[in-house]
Amino acid sequence: MSEHPGDKSTNGNGEQPLVQLTAKDFKSDQEVRWCPGCGDYAILAAVQSFMPELGIARERIVFVSGIGCAARFPYYMQTYGLHSIHGRAPAIATGLSTSRPDLSVWVVTGDGDALSIGGNHLIHVLRRNVNVKILLVNTQIYGLTKGQYSPTSPLGTKNKSTPMGSLDWPFNPVSIALGAEATFVARSIDTDKKHLTEVLRRAANHPGTAFVEIYQNCNVYNDGAFDAVKEQTENQIRLEHGQPVRFGAEGEKGVVLRSDGACELVDVATVGEEALLIHDEHQQEGSLAFALSRISHTPHGPTPIGIFRDVERPVYDQLMAEQLETAKAEGAGELAGLLNSGDTWQITKG
Amino acid sequence: MAKPVEQLERVIIRFAGDSGDGMQLTGGRFTSETALMGNDLSTLPDFPAEIRAPAGSLPGVSGFQIHFSDHDILTPGDAPNVLVAMNPAALRTNLNDLPPGGTLIVNTDAFTDRNLQKAGYTSNPLDDGTVDDYLVQRVPLTSLTQEALKGVGITSREAERSKNMFALGLMSWLYTRPTEGTLAYIAKKFAKRPEIAEANARAFRAGYAFGETSEGFATQYEVAPAEMPPGTYRNITGNQALGLGLVAASVQSKLPLFLSAYPITPASDVLHDLARHKSFGVRTFQAEDEIAAVGAALGASFGGSLGVCTSSGPGIALKQETIGLAVALELPLLILDIQRAGPSTGMPTKPEQADLLMVMFGRNAESPVPVIAASTPGGCFDAAIEATRIALKYRTPVFLLSDAYLANGSEPWLLPDVESLPDISVEFATQPPVEGAFMPYLRDPDTLARQWAIPGTPGLEHRIGGLEKEDVTGNVSYDPDNHDHMVRLRARKVAGIAADIPELAVDDPDGDAELLVLGWGGTYGPIQSAARRIRREGKKVAHAHLTHLNPFPRNTAAVLAHYPKVLIPEMNLGQLLKLVRAEFLVDAHGYNRVRGLPFRSDELAEAMKAML
Ligand code: SF4
Numbered sequence: 001m002s003e004h005p006g007d008k009s010t011n012g013n014g015e016q017p018l019v020q021l022t023a024k025d026f027k028s029d030q031e032v033r034w035c036p037g038c039g040d041y042a043i044l045a046a047v048q049s050f051m052p053e054l055g056i057a058r059e060r061i062v063f064v065s066g067i068g069c070a071a072r073f074p075y076y077m078q079t080y081g082l083h084s085i086h087g088r089a090p091a092i093a094t095g096l097s098t099s100r101p102d103l104s105v106w107v108v109t110g111d112g113d114a115l116s117i118g119g120n121h122l123i124h125v126l127r128r129n130v131n132v133k134i135l136l137v138n139t140q141i142y143g144l145t146k147g148q149y150s151p152t153s154p155l156g157t158k159n160k161s162t163p164m165g166s167l168d169w170p171f172n173p174v175s176i177a178l179g180a181e182a183t184f185v186a187r188s189i190d191t192d193k194k195h196l197t198e199v200l201r202r203a204a205n206h207p208g209t210a211f212v213e214i215y216q217n218c219n220v221y222n223d224g225a226f227d228a229v230k231e232q233t234e235n236q237i238r239l240e241h242g243q244p245v246r247f248g249a250e251g252e253k254g255v256v257l258r259s260d261g262a263c264e265l266v267d268v269a270t271v272g273e274e275a276l277l278i279h280d281e282h283q284q285e286g287s288l289a290f291a292l293s294r295i296s297h298t299p300h301g302p303t304p305i306g307i308f309r310d311v312e313r314p315v316y317d318q319l320m321a322e323q324l325e326t327a328k329a330e331g332a333g334e335l336a337g338l339l340n341s342g343d344t345w346q347i348t349k350g
Numbered sequence: 351m352a353k354p355v356e357q358l359e360r361v362i363i364r365f366a367g368d369s370g371d372g373m374q375l376t377g378g379r380f381t382s383e384t385a386l387m388g389n390d391l392s393t394l395p396d397f398p399a400e401i402r403a404p405a406g407s408l409p410g411v412s413g414f415q416i417h418f419s420d421h422d423i424l425t426p427g428d429a430p431n432v433l434v435a436m437n438p439a440a441l442r443t444n445l446n447d448l449p450p451g452g453t454l455i456v457n458t459d460a461f462t463d464r465n466l467q468k469a470g471y472t473s474n475p476l477d478d479g480t481v482d483d484y485l486v487q488r489v490p491l492t493s494l495t496q497e498a499l500k501g502v503g504i505t506s507r508e509a510e511r512s513k514n515m516f517a518l519g520l521m522s523w524l525y526t527r528p529t530e531g532t533l534a535y536i537a538k539k540f541a542k543r544p545e546i547a548e549a550n551a552r553a554f555r556a557g558y559a560f561g562e563t564s565e566g567f568a569t570q571y572e573v574a575p576a577e578m579p580p581g582t583y584r585n586i587t588g589n590q591a592l593g594l595g596l597v598a599a600s601v602q603s604k605l606p607l608f609l610s611a612y613p614i615t616p617a618s619d620v621l622h623d624l625a626r627h628k629s630f631g632v633r634t635f636q637a638e639d640e641i642a643a644v645g646a647a648l649g650a651s652f653g654g655s656l657g658v659c660t661s662s663g664p665g666i667a668l669k670q671e672t673i674g675l676a677v678a679l680e681l682p683l684l685i686l687d688i689q690r691a692g693p694s695t696g697m698p699t700k701p702e703q704a705d706l707l708m709v710m711f712g713r714n715a716e717s718p719v720p721v722i723a724a725s726t727p728g729g730c731f732d733a734a735i736e737a738t739r740i741a742l743k744y745r746t747p748v749f750l751l752s753d754a755y756l757a758n759g760s761e762p763w764l765l766p767d768v769e770s771l772p773d774i775s776v777e778f779a780t781q782p783p784v785e786g787a788f789m790p791y792l793r794d795p796d797t798l799a800r801q802w803a804i805p806g807t808p809g810l811e812h813r814i815g816g817l818e819k820e821d822v823t824g825n826v827s828y829d830p831d832n833h834d835h836m837v838r839l840r841a842r843k844v845a846g847i848a849a850d851i852p853e854l855a856v857d858d859p860d861g862d863a864e865l866l867v868l869g870w871g872g873t874y875g876p877i878q879s880a881a882r883r884i885r886r887e888g889k890k891v892a893h894a895h896l897t898h899l900n901p902f903p904r905n906t907a908a909v910l911a912h913y914p915k916v917l918i919p920e921m922n923l924g925q926l927l928k929l930v931r932a933e934f935l936v937d938a939h940g941y942n943r944v945r946g947l948p949f950r951s952d953e954l955a956e957a958m959k960a961m962l
Contacts, residue, residue, distance in 0.1 A: 028813065029787060030825070059808045064649070075813050075826065080805040082652055083815025084645070085675050091642035095649030095657065096805075099608045099633055103653070103805050121645070124638035320635075324628050333630030335601045336768040339594060343531065344584045344765070345386050347575075 018055035023048045025058065028078045039190035039216035040070055043137060046196045048077070054104065054204055061104045064093040064132075066118060068110035069143040070216070087118025090125040093132045094316075101317045104204070107134045111152040112142050115171050119151075123180035128316040129208035136173055137190070137214045140298075141222035154298045159221070174293040174308055177211040178286050184210040185289065185309040189230055190217060195238075195305065202307055208315045215299065229299045237295065239306035244276035245292070247302055255295065263291045265302055281310040353562070355570045360419030361525065362427035365517070366444045367436030367457075368405055369398060369412045372514040377414025379518055379535060383527035384418045385585040385762055388575030391418040392875065393760045394426035394948065399615060399698040406468040411443045420574040424875035426759060428950040434517055436460060436491070438469035445475075450483035455520075457513065459492035487566055491516055498556035502549045512553035519557025526572050529558060579764060586763040588727040588756035589616070592660075592686060593623030595734025597630050598768075600656050602735060603742055604775045608650035610635040610643040611660045615698040616754040617688040620660045640668040644685065648672060651681045654778065654804035656738060660686040663705045664695065667712070673747050674713040675816045677840060680791070680800045682741035682748075684734075685709075689753040691946040700946030701755035703871055704922035709749040710900060710929070716837045718844040720744070721900040723751040725874035728763035730756060733897065739774040740847060745799045751899075753921075755948045756872045778802055782809025790814055790824040797850075798843035845901050854903040858892035859885065865961050866913035868938070870896040870926050873919055873949055880954035891958050899926070902933070910936045917941060917961050919954055 026048040034040045051061070061079040065071035067086035074081025084092050089107045097105040114122045114136050125132065141159070142148040148161040152173065156165035177185045184206040188196040196214065203210035215226040229235050237247040237255065245255040246268060254268045254276040263277065280288055289308040296303040363380070367373045374395055384391050396413040403410030417427035432453040435441040437460035448454060461474055475481055476488065495516040499509040515536070522529055533551055540547035561567050586594075600607035609632065611621040625634040633650070637643035643659045651657035661669065666687045676683040689705045691697035709721055720740050724733035730752055737750040779801040782788065788810045791800045803810035812824060820827035821836060856866070857878070869877045874895050881893045894909055896902065910916060910930065916938035918927045924940040931938060941957040943949065 030813075057808065058811050059806055062805050074815070077813075078811055080811050081813035081815075082649075082679075083813065083817065084648075085671055085816050088641060088645045088672060091637065091645030092649035092652070094642070095608060095610065095635065095646030095651075095655075096653045097649075098635065098646075099606065099650040099655045100653040100805065120638055121642050124642065320633060324631060324633065327628035328631070331629060333597070333627060333632075335598055335630075338597060338627070338630075339765050339768065340582065340584075342584050343382055343386065344582050345388065346582055347388065347578050347580050349580045 019057045021052040021058065023052060026051045026078050028076050030075045032076050033072065034069060035220050037219040038069070039139070039218065040073070040137065042190045042193065043070075043135070043196070043214055043216065044073065044076055046193050047200065050197050050200045053201065056104050060102060061106070062096060063106045063108060064089045064096065065108045066113040067144070068113045069139075069218070070108050070110045070137040071113065073108040087113055087116070088121060089113070090118060090121040090132070090134065094125055094128070094130045097130050097132050098317045098320050101131065101321055105132045107132055109134065109136050111136065111138045111140060111150045111173070115151040115173060115176065123176070126177055126180040126182040126209050126211060129183050129313050130316045131208055133203050133210045133212070135212050135214060137216040138173055139216050139218040139222055140225045141218050143218045143221050147221035152298070154300070170298055172293060172297050173213040175290065178290045178293055178309060181286070182211045182309065183208045183311050183313045184307075186211070186307045187213045187215070187305045189215045189226070189305060191230060199307065202310065206310060208313060226299050228301060229303045229305070235302045237302050237304040239279050239292065239304050239308065241279055241281045241307070243279055244273060245279050245304075246276060253302070255292070257288070257291065261287065261291060263295050265295070281307050283309075284311055353568060353570050355526070355572050358571050358573050359421065360417065360423065361432065361571070361573055362415065362417045362430045363432045363434065363521065364413055364415040364430035364444060364447070365434045366411060366413040366440035367514070368439065369400070369402055369410045370405055371412070371436045372511070373412045373414050373436070376514045376518045377416060379532050380521060380527065381416055381585060381760060382531055382535075383522060383529070384416065385583070386528055386531055387573070388578075389418040389573055390421065390423050390576035390578060391416060391585070391760075391762060392423055392426045393417070394755065395758045396947070397699055406437055406439055406465045408439050408443055408469060411440050413440070413444060418573055420576050422576060422578070424879040425948070425951055428952050434521065436514070436517070438465045438471055438475070441475060442469045442471065445481070448484060452484055453487065454481055454484040455487040455489060457491035457517075458488045459490045489520070489560075489566075494556065494560060495553050498552055499549050502545060502552060504545050504549050508546065509549060512549045515550045515553040516557035516560070519554040520561045523558045523561030524567060524571060526570055529554070578762065582765045583762045584765065585760050586727055587758055587760045588724065588730040588752050589619040589688070589758070590623060591728055591730035591763065592620050592734050592752065593627075595731035596620075596624060596658060596738075597627050597632065598731070598771060599735045599738035599774065600630060600632065602771050602774045603656055603738060605654065605656040605742070607632045607658060608635065608647060608655040609633070609658045609660065610637050610646040612637050612640045612643045612665060614640075614662050614665050616690060616757045617660045617662050617665075617686065619757070620686065620688075640665040641672060644669040644672040644683075648676050648679075648681065648683055651676075651683050652679070652804070656684070656742070657682065658684040658686065660688070662688050662690050662698075663692050663708070666705060666708065670713045673719065674715070674717045676747040677713070677717045677719060678816050678819070679814050680745045681802070682745055684737055684741050684748055684750060686750045686752065688757045689751060691944065697946045699754060701753040701872060701948060702921050702944055702946065703753060703873070704925065704944065705751065706870075706899065706922065706925040707928070709751065716841060718841050719747050719749055719900065720844055720847055721749045721751065721898075723871035723897055723899055724756055725871060725895055725897060727756050727759055727761050729897075731763070731766070735771065735774065736897075739772065742774060742776045743799060743850075744797055744843060744847060745802055746844065751871055753872045776802070778804055778807065779810060780807055787823070788812050789822050791819055791822050798839065798846060848901040848904045851898045851901075851903055853905040854894050854896065854909050856892050856894045856909055857881070860890060863890040863892040864913065865890070865915045865917060865958060866892045866894060866909070867917045867919065867958060868894050868896065868910075868926070868930070869919055870899055873921065876949035876951045876954055877919060879951040880958060883951060883955045884958055889959065889962055891962070896926070899929075907934050910934050910938075915939075915961050917958060919949060919957065921949065
């Protein structure tokens with residue numbers, strides 16, 4: 001029916017007139033309440049200092065979250081925010097984004113929130129390619145409920161609910177997203193502000209759903225879970241589009257694609273640089289990205305970070321808006337006409 | 351030579367056949383013809399949940415009952431006067447409902463040994479005395495149809511499938527129904543397959559001509575138009591009325607409609623209807639599951655749309671956590687529960703009223719939600735607007751209850767005058783506070799509704815969530831007194847709606863009845879019809895029917911106190927009964943049946959008499 005204040009303007013991909021803001025403008029008046037030393041602080045700081053770059057007015061930005069430590073995120077952002085219930089943020093964001101294409105909608109979620117209780121919503125928002133940006137902070141643990149193993153915890157994780165070790169094979173979030181045919185899939189690290197900011201930038205500019213896994217340290221319940229990648233930087237396989245995939249302190253290691261479709265880690269000196277896999281973010285099939293995601297099922301050795309996949313596909317919100325336009329072009333709805341449609345008959349005063 | 355025509359005041363016909371026999375289509379067309387005749391009418395489709403149960407089997411029987419008359423009627427009728435049975439299974443499952451002396455029209459061609467066996471008959475009921483008490487019309491429908499369709503150029507299987515049109519033609523002649531509408535319908539429906547259109551039209555005409563010429567049918571019947579208030583009418587089912595009501599609610603609230611749903615019987619038709627109304631700016635979203643459906647609707651509400659989701663009991667059970675979130679967020683949200691028989695999957699196509707306590711209390715903690723129930727198919731239209739009005743004005747989720755009987759049953763509906771529909775628009779907050787932060791939980795002192803600022807409004811950025819909030823600021827709060835205050839405040843807000851809804855009207859013609867019959871929702875027709883019936887016998891009974899179940903109308907206590915005896919008929923084991931007893935300390939009695947069928951007015955009349 002009527003139009004919202006923002007319906008006429010452009011979508012949340014930075015096409016509005018630029019607004020000049022600073023990181024401070026994105027800090028709300030709420031006291032931040034994560035445990036001291038929690039990786040969430042670094043992520044919040046990176047997001048707050050990146051936001052001004054978007055040039056989008058604060059009132060057009062909405063953060064939606066579910067339940068978990070990271071789900072507190074919206075309270076700390078001086079934007080519109082909705083802290084919802086466990087696992088449902090992608091569904092709520094889908095309703096918001098599709099009905100308000102003028103907004104920039106962000107979902108902040110965790111490994112339990114997105115991959116366990118909310119797994120179904122996650123895969124469906126990805127396949128639909130709704131215009132939301134999803135930041136999945138992965139701690140490999142349930143923090144808020146005090147330390148149970150999560151769907152990303154390595155097999156055999158011992159803690160309160162699994163004193164003899166967990167029995168569940170863990171999910172690899174990037175593989176899940178790629179399997180759900182997400183159009184943008186990336187991975188970054190809480191404390192690597194430069195890398196994280198670059199990934200956020202690319203995610204924000206991606207039309208459709210952007211999925212970003214962020215390795216986050218929960219220093220209380222799972223301290224050092226990602227140290228093999230965070231601290232041992234030689235294990236970081238930094239993906240760069242169009243470049244051979246190599247890593248190691250001197251770039252002495254590399255990745256080749258085997259004939260069976262799997263990636264293999266090699267010494268560059270042995271195979272020669274020409275043999276290395278050239279990263280292609282835009283490969284439509286997603287098979288390269290998937291093979292890369294399988295290099296490390298859990299981050300305990302060489303692990304790719306960066307952008308796995310960035311392809312274009314029609315955006316759900318736009319498709320829905322176009323259907324409305326098409327229908328309206330054939331004549332805007334008129335209530336009396338609608339009520340009178342079908343077989344009607346008259347009764348006159350007898 | 352024209353046959354004699356007899357006038358009847360009312361007729362109840364039941365079409366029954368195999369699911370593949372097209373009985374719903376036949377019934378629907380007969381209904382349209384009857385509506386155009388100007389009769390009052392009420393219909394009851396009764397079909398199995400299986401799309402195609404084994405052909406000829408008892409579970410595969412599909413029925414459609416229509417009651418039409420020259421006067422005001424309220425129900426599809428207790429027992430048919432005429433039963434059209436297309437096969438032995440249909441005869442077996444329906445014959446018990448046909449009173450002795452009733453007319454039975456059977457397709458004799460379908461009474462083969464194999465079909466008899468499938469229906470569990472050891473001998474042919476048409477020959478063994480089973481049908482002796484009825485006026486039996488034996489019509490070889492299948493062979494007559496095939497005969498009529500010779501030369502149309504279709505397979506004999508396709509010809510056989512047109513036999514329902516032959517039956518419809520025969521019944522149209524028997525009750526002097528107009529035929530143009532059905533012929534036009536056939537032409538349109540089968541426009542892409544002219545030979546099928548031709549076959550159906552020919553079968554229909556042949557059935558009509560068979561009535562005119564066959565010696566078996568000596569008399570034709572006429573039911574004069576009913577006296578109804580002047581105006582434009584259309585025949586409407588409850589689900590159609592809900593769809594139109596939601597579009598009207600969107601127009602009258604000046605908010606775009608966002609309707610999300612996960613497919614579920616018997617609610618899916620509302621999604622289908624709304625999906626065709628995109629020219630009204632209606633967004634429809636078929637979600638990945640029931641939880642996503644309500645989540646998306648709530649997200650749309652947060653963005654300033656009219657968020658609606660449609661479902662039935664099993665789906666509502668899944669949505670409750672999100673509805674609790676809407677209670678905490680104090681955002682408008684409309685949830686339609688088209689009730690069906692349960693528990694669990696239950697009987698998906700059959701009506702029941704057993705979700706009342708679930709929608710009242712089925713969420714964690716103190717979580718009050720207004721509840722509205724539609725009483726008639728046409729009434730679903732008004733109920734949708736009223737539920738929306740309350741949701742928007744009070745920033746609250748609202749349940750709108752219908753049931754499988756209202757959803758699929760139909761009646762003539764007097765089109766409302768669009769000009770007379772209420773303006774239910776509300777204002778968003780737009781003014782940034784003079785100083786300090788925006789206070790999302792600042793309230794209107796009268797309605798207790800909080801301010802509603804939607805994203806995109808500069809200066810009003812704020813965060814809301816499911817954690818307990820401090821009143822006014824909306825900040826997260828664990829303060830004991832604040833929580834107690836908020837729990838009571840949310841309850842008071844919903845209770846206060848009582849001042850803003852109509853009083854409970856009582857139908858008590860002489861004003862001195864001893865017995866009040868209190869109903870709610872889809873039982874309106876049978877209760878009112880039973881009350882009229884026993885009044886004709888000189889008995890006195892009052893009938894009041896609740897459309898607002900939470901809060902109750904403000905005079906409910908007074909109405910209950912006025913009558914020494916209270917009877918509450920429900921298609922559950924006494925859910926309103928519990929609420930009424932608990933809330934008003936009234937020694938009310940229940941009449942409860944859960945057969946997956948609407949009440950018959952004769953059983954209700956007996957229940958009322960037993961209380962007198
Ligand atoms: S429990 Fe872990 S994830 Fe949660 S706030 Fe504390 S450190 Fe951060």
